[in-house]
Amino acid sequence: MDDKTLAARAVRGDERAFNELFETYFPRLFRFALRRVADEDIAEDLVQSTLIKAMRSLSSWRGEASLFTWLCTICRHEVHDHWRRLGRHPELMPIDDAPEVRAALEALSAGGDSPERALERAEIAGAVQLVLDHLPGRYGDVLEWKYIQGLSVAEIATRLGTSLKAAESTLTRARLAFREGYSSL
Amino acid sequence: MTHHDTSDSDIERLIRAAGSRPAPGADRAARVRLAVEVEWRAEARARRLRRWTGAGVAMLAAAAALFLVVQPRSTVAPPSMPPVSAPIARVAAAQGAVTTALTGGRAVIAAVGQTIAAGSNIRTNATSRATVALTDGGEIRVDTDTSATLVDSRTVQLERGGIYLDSGASTPGSFTVRTSSGTVRDIGTRFEVRVGGRDLRVRVRDGAVQLERAGRIDRAPTGTELVARADGTVSTRSVDPFAADWAWTTEAAPPFTVENATLEAFLQWAAKEGGWTIEWSDALRQQARTTILHGAITGMTPAEALGVVLPTSGLSPEFVDGRLRLRVAQ
Numbered sequence: 001m002d003d004k005t006l007a008a009r010a011v012r013g014d015e016r017a018f019n020e021l022f023e024t025y026f027p028r029l030f031r032f033a034l035r036r037v038a039d040e041d042i043a044e045d046l047v048q049s050t051l052i053k054a055m056r057s058l059s060s061w062r063g064e065a066s067l068f069t070w071l072c073t074i075c076r077h078e079v080h081d082h083w084r085r086l087g088r089h090p091e092l093m094p095i096d097d098a099p100e101v102r103a104a105l106e107a108l109s110a111g112g113d114s115p116e117r118a119l120e121r122a123e124i125a126g127a128v129q130l131v132l133d134h135l136p137g138r139y140g141d142v143l144e145w146k147y148i149q150g151l152s153v154a155e156i157a158t159r160l161g162t163s164l165k166a167a168e169s170t171l172t173r174a175r176l177a178f179r180e181g182y183s184s185l
Numbered sequence: 186m187t188h189h190d191t192s193d194s195d196i197e198r199l200i201r202a203a204g205s206r207p208a209p210g211a212d213r214a215a216r217v218r219l220a221v222e223v224e225w226r227a228e229a230r231a232r233r234l235r236r237w238t239g240a241g242v243a244m245l246a247a248a249a250a251l252f253l254v255v256q257p258r259s260t261v262a263p264p265s266m267p268p269v270s271a272p273i274a275r276v277a278a279a280q281g282a283v284t285t286a287l288t289g290g291r292a293v294i295a296a297v298g299q300t301i302a303a304g305s306n307i308r309t310n311a312t313s314r315a316t317v318a319l320t321d322g323g324e325i326r327v328d329t330d331t332s333a334t335l336v337d338s339r340t341v342q343l344e345r346g347g348i349y350l351d352s353g354a355s356t357p358g359s360f361t362v363r364t365s366s367g368t369v370r371d372i373g374t375r376f377e378v379r380v381g382g383r384d385l386r387v388r389v390r391d392g393a394v395q396l397e398r399a400g401r402i403d404r405a406p407t408g409t410e411l412v413a414r415a416d417g418t419v420s421t422r423s424v425d426p427f428a429a430d431w432a433w434t435t436e437a438a439p440p441f442t443v444e445n446a447t448l449e450a451f452l453q454w455a456a457k458e459g460g461w462t463i464e465w466s467d468a469l470r471q472q473a474r475t476t477i478l479h480g481a482i483t484g485m486t487p488a489e490a491l492g493v494v495l496p497t498s499g500l501s502p503e504f505v506d507g508r509l510r511l512r513v514a515q
Contacts, residue, residue: 013229051221128203
């Protein structure tokens with residue numbers, strides 16, 4: 001189900017659409033918030049507020065930006081309000097807002113096992129995961145299922161509730177989207 | 186490999202090297218899902234009602250009236266509600282006319298020991314109070330003029346009046362009280378939630394709670410009262426855990442049975458109900474552990490009961506800023 005269909009059905013009260021929307025975006029939003037507040041409980045609260053607000057105005061989402069981008073915009077406001085209430089600024093620089101990402105990516109091909117190299121690799125891993133989170137629909141999940149969990153295309157098709165051919169096509173599009181997203185970092 | 190030239194095999198290696206993205210815990214997801222689902226259902230219902238109104242449903246006034254009464258109940262059931270047959274609580278105390286009723290069902294007078302299923306509404310009148318013991322641990326005390334629904338063993342919908350929750354030994358953060366003015370979540374605590382008009386008042390006796398309202402989150406530690414008003418403002422003030430404001434919660438609770446109880450058990454009950462911290466020597470504590478009491482304290486407040494019981498045990502109480510100091514009577 002694409003974002004527009006998903007949102008339209010959720011607005012109409014379709015429970016399956018709500019479930020898919022929550023399962024697709026809650027983990028991604030949670031990671032998005034966690035990168036900005038570095039506290040799981042606070043991230044949970046902020047994401048809950050974000051999704052509650054999103055439910056109230058889901059009918060106003062027109063699809064100009066992706067659904068995740070729209071949710072991230074709401075979440076950014078929640079994070080901003082959180083820091084404002086505390087009267088201070090975040091101590092962390094979210095990786096997706098940091099100009100150092102490009103430099104960290106350059107270090108991927110560099111060898112060595114020093115702590116500095118390990119840190120760089122961790123940053124790169126974070127960047128890869130960030131790209132996965134920002135891919136449309138369930139592309140990020142599909143790539144994880146394929147390359148980390150080692151699922152076959154048939155098993156991915158079962159998880160997605162689609163045909164084998166549709167799953168293959170999704171995987172191809174997911175790889176393409178990842179390549180574009182990663183290259184744009 | 187450069188990041189500008191990523192083949193399919195590079196993508197595979199890159200994603201494998203990065204590893205799985207961290208996932209929020211299932212309990213976290215369940216908590217957020219419940220709150221968001223409530224909002225989603227409310228929005229969906231409101232949209233349906235607006236649509237029907239706009240379509241001129243009023244022309245069929247009689248039929249519509251019936252439909253509107255039935256429809257919200259049948260389609261907007263609280264989420265995650267277990268089967269109605271599963272008892273999730275029992276009535277531990279009922280003073281005066283207390284009724285329980287399943288959604289859409291007939292109200293019955295509650296009796297002590299009666300089990301309560303998920304989805305049951307508990308109602309008190311101007312003179313009645315009750316305590317409900319949850320099978321998962323913890324209890325809910327229901328004040329006068331209150332209507333509350335046990336959505337499940339960890340979620341209460343407070344429609345009117347006031348309730349007092351003691352999460353006991355249950356998992357911190359496990360209780361949620363929903364009201365039309367906001368949602369209150371505990372973080373291992375005893376607290377009171379009261380709705381009056383469009384205001385929501387939360388008082389924390391110990392532990393801490395979190396009030397979520399219109400996207401705003403306020404945390405209240407021990408000894409804090411939060412009042413969230415309809416205009417969006419939230420005010421805070423101190424409330425002592427031993428203040429007289431909590432007296433109703435003892436009145437709603439099952440009476441303490443003094444007969445054959447140890448003095449230690451009695452003192453722990455009195456201190457908990459009175460909101461005091463006991464200060465006593467090891468020797469006195471040991472003495473209290475082996476002293477067996479006889480008699481009854483029915484109808485007494487914790488302070489009154491202490492005044493009656495302690496002299497018979499050769500002890501005297503002194504109350505100083507929320508501390509209950511025990512000494513050997515001179």
